[in-house]
Amino acid sequence: MKYDDNNIFAKILRGEVPCDKIYEDEYVLSFYDVSPQRKIHALVIPKGQYIDLDDFNENASKEEIHGLMKGISTVTKKLNISSKNGKGYRAISNIGENGGQEVPHLHFHLIGGENVGKMVQK
Numbered sequence: 205m206k207y208d209d210n211n212i213f214a215k216i217l218r219g220e221v222p223c224d225k226i227y228e229d230e231y232v233l234s235f236y237d238v239s240p241q242r243k244i245h246a247l248v249i250p251k252g253q254y255i256d257l258d259d260f261n262e263n264a265s266k267e268e269i270h271g272l273m274k275g276i277s278t279v280t281k282k283l284n285i286s287s288k289n290g291k292g293y294r295a296i297s298n299i300g301e302n303g304g305q306e307v308p309h310l311h312f313h314l315i316g317g318e319n320v321g322k323m324v325q326k
């Protein structure tokens with residue numbers, strides 16, 4: 205599958221659509237989810253054009269992979285939900301049809317600020 209650069213996160217990255225920004229560096233952009241599932245619901249996306257985690261792990265550089273992982277930790281510390289300065293959170297990346305992925309640009313959901321409940325609902 206080819207990356208669709210008309211997806212909403214690509215538009216956010218290009219500055220064509222606004223976002224409620226939390227953090228940005230060379231490798232990632234983080235912003236609040238428009239439809240929060242818990243008290244805190246942030247998204248972290250790589251700046252490169254990757255459809256999902258499998259695409260990223262196959263094609264991203266070591267620097268990009270490192271940058272995304274570091275970016276996630278930076279954001280969770282900034283939001284005081286990390287295991288270092290908060291009570292924890294859940295990181296989720298939905299992949300493909302069965303994973304329920306809606307936006308075809310890799311993203312991690314960081315959900316916390318309260319108990320997020322069971323991992324998967326029936």
Ligand code: AMP
Pocket residue numbers: 212221223235236237238239240247297298304305306307308
């Ligand atoms: P997924 O189902 O994993 O692809 O999640 C896509 C997420 O993107 C959903 O939680 C949406 O609420 C969120 N979303 C869609 N459009 C926007 C937007 N413009 N700004 C922030 N979050 C968005």
